[in-house]
Amino acid sequence: MATERNFGDGGGREEESYYADEVEEKTRMRRNKFGKTMSSSMELELDSVEKIFEAKEVPPWQKQLTVRAFVVSFILGVLFTFIVMKLNLTTGIIPSLNVSAGLLGFFFVKTWTKLIQKAGMLKQPFTRQENTVIQTCVVATSGIAFSGGFGSYLFGMSDIVAKQSKEANSAQNIKDPSLGWMISFLFVVSFLGLFSVVPLRKIMVVDFKLTYPSGTATAHLINSFHTPQGAKLAKKQVRALGKFFSFSFLWGFFQWFFTAGDGCGFVNFPTFGLQAYEHKFFFDFSATYVGVGMICPYLVNISLLLGAVVSWGLMWPMINNQRGNWYPADLPPSSLSGLQGYKIFIAIAMILGDGVYNFIKVFGRTIQGLYNQFSRKDPSITTVLPVAGAGGGSGNSTSPTTLPPPLTYDEQRRTELFLKDQIPVWIAAGGYISIAVVSAVLVPHIFHQLHWYHIVVIYIIAPVLAFCNAYGTGLTDWSLASTYGKLAIFTIGAWVGASHGGVLAGLAACGVMMNIVSTASDLMQDFKTGYMTLASPRSMFISQVIGTAMGCVIGPCVFWLFYKAFDDLGQPGSEYPAPYALVYRNMSLLGVEGFSALPKNCLMLCCIFFSAAILVNGVRDLVGPRWAKFIPLPMAMAIPFYLGGYFAIDMCVGSLILFVWGKVNKEKADAFGPAVASGLICGDGIWTLPSSILALVGVKPPICMKFLKGGVNTRVDAFLRTN
DSSP, X not given: OTTTSSTTTTOOSTTTOOOHHHHHHHHHHHHHHHHHHSOHHHHHHTTOHHHHTTTSOOOOHHHHXXXXXXXXXXXXXXXXXXXXXXXXXXXXXXXOOHHHHHHHHHHHHHHHHHHHHHTTOOOSOOOHHHHHHHHHHHHHHHHHHHHTTTTTTTGGGSHHHHHHHOSSOSGGGOOOOOHHHHHHHHHHHSXXXXXXXXXXHHIIIIISOOOOHHHHHHHHHHHHHTSHHHHHHHHHHHHHHHHHHHHHHHHHHHHXXXXXXXXXXXXXXXXXXXXXXXXXXXXOOOHHHHHHHHHSOHHHHHHHHHHHIIIIIIIHHHHHTTBTTTBOTTOOTTOTTTHHHHHHHHHHHHHHHHHHHHHHHHHHHHHHHHHHHHTOOOTTSOOSOOOTTTTSSOSSOOOGGGSOOOSSHHHHHHHHHHTTSOOOHHHHHHHHHHHHHHHHHHHHHHOTTSOHHHHHHHXXXXXXXXXXXXXXXXXXXXXXXXXXXXXXXHHHHHXXXXXXXXXXXXXXXXXHHXXXXXXXXXXXXXXXXXXXXXXXXXXXXXXXXXXXXXXXHHHHHHHHHHHHHOTTTTOXXXXXXXXXXXXXXXXXXXXXXXXXXXXXXXXXXXXXXXXHHHHHHHHHHHHOHHHHTTSOOHHHHHHHHHHOSHHHHHHHHHHHHHHHHHHHOHHHHHHHHHHHHHHHHHHHXXXXXXXXXXXXXXXXXXXXXXXXXXXXXXXXXXXXXHO
16 A cells, blocks of 8 residues: 555545645655754665665565564554544545554564563564565555545445435445445455556566655665664654654543534534534544644645635535525435535536546556657667566576666665565466456355446456556556546446446446555555565565455454444534545446436536646646645545535644744654654544444443534523423
8 A cells, every 4th residue: 555545655546635746745855854863874875775784684585474563564454444444434535654654563563572682582683674564564454444445435335325315326226334245345356456467566666667756755764764873763753653642542532521412522613603613614623634734745735725715615605595596495405406416516526627637647647658668779678578477487586688787786786686586477367367257256246236247347457457557656656546446437337327226336346446456556666665675575465465355354344343333424514424435426326327417507517627627737737846836736625525624724733733843843843743643643543443332332422512602502591491
């Protein structure tokens, strides 16, 4: 999941919406912070990492896969799955957790090995390769919480979400969550992407030398942790993370006491007055989104706030004034034929406009990059697809004629070890075909609306799209997994048809496609990280497989806990509204029923905002990075169209904290900002576990703190006195 899944690890998901220039800025910041806060020996790392580690023996791939690594990965995987699940079910914005995974993995194993060493029982020291295995496994595990669709396509199949759309909610278009089919579905679709790009790892990493900014940044962090200076800084970062983890957890616990009823607690505090509160403008004291705001680029947070102002401050009040004209005045608030329809479909139009533009942009750069690679006239650079593992033999040696001459000592060292432990092509091809056959048989049993030939068509096309996504991610750090998923929604949904369960078929096909192309780009990011830390490709692949397998069980179980613990899960205005579930369902509805699903004048507004998203993106690219940072991101603007601006205000507070901290002490802000943010996110995220357990056992908060208008409060007091 080194694609972030998150803000910095490949954020091509519309929920995350981070553009390459923003990601690269974060990457440079993370890399440079070590040069600013450490000694001159640390500065050498940026020029020649491997000379620092020259005296350390690289363990064989089998010894990189330790029991302690996977025990730590499991614990952190559960922690981060709770965090990602909470974010999925609240706003859908998920920051990069790669730094936290690498840092906490380093801390836990380093502490364990020190204790064992003092007891004289240490048999294998902790290495950066083992640290890379942990980071890979953790993000693969928690990544399933995103690609599994628990906050989007999978939950969008449920009766809870179908009732909100009031359309296409017949039995054949509904499938309520169940642990059995969710785990089975994820197991048969989540591994195909891994096998689809394994043979291309040498092309992407060694021959094409693709950047993979997030994978590179993660590698720099892990390398720095394992120097003496880096270890000292890592300890300080962990302490900062621990302090704010504790604060965030205790703050969540404190807030729980005041949430005894609907609309109660600090999360409903009318910070700017009750009228602003009614228009979703308030600060809800969420430590999670303050932390997310500290990680996100400033432009993302400002774009979110601007989107909230444009929608809830201007558009929705204007459209609401057209009640009785554009739509019947007596419609329920959840009806798609009323104001709710404008909120959902205009947001979808912006998301699709942004997705179409970036698909064309990234796909175009992919084609151009491939053309440039294969049209080079330099005879020292191969123009033949040198598939990893091809050519027979054990793969323990590589002919120097197939490689461009290494430019540095680091490249020579890394390439030698990267090509040493090859993964044979027959394993990748056999694994893909075997899983595809099993999937083509089982998926139609899980979703009877899909037939085997629908699945076969997806699996024929998927490897090409997986390659394009992995290559495009290497160029731009931008994964288009969700865009390919939307493509499957519209094509398969229309193919099946509304009368045969096309809505559900489109959502299921989205899940199949998203899992394939997402895991493909994730694995290639991890290969890049492993290349730069001398971790074996075999250990990377195995840790990704194990992490994915853990995620296929942990993800559904964590979602099931939320599903059973919170009765209002998925309801607008609830603690966990799962906004993208309704968005994805209505995308599928639009695909099978066409524009007839839209209320009056909504199509015109959708076309305007679809075009505006494309235009704004075009202007951003036209003016260049220098001025683009002053132009908002359409994808980020679309998110609050449905939810409101409360979380955007939280995130802007996080940006403000980081900005002021940077003005006071930039070095400390750069070094400890990500750790503080991670602590805030992790503490508040893990509080959902005990709060869910309390809800399951029927323990209710004792107090309801609610804010009323003065006149309403007077009437309430009078009512209480007379009763």
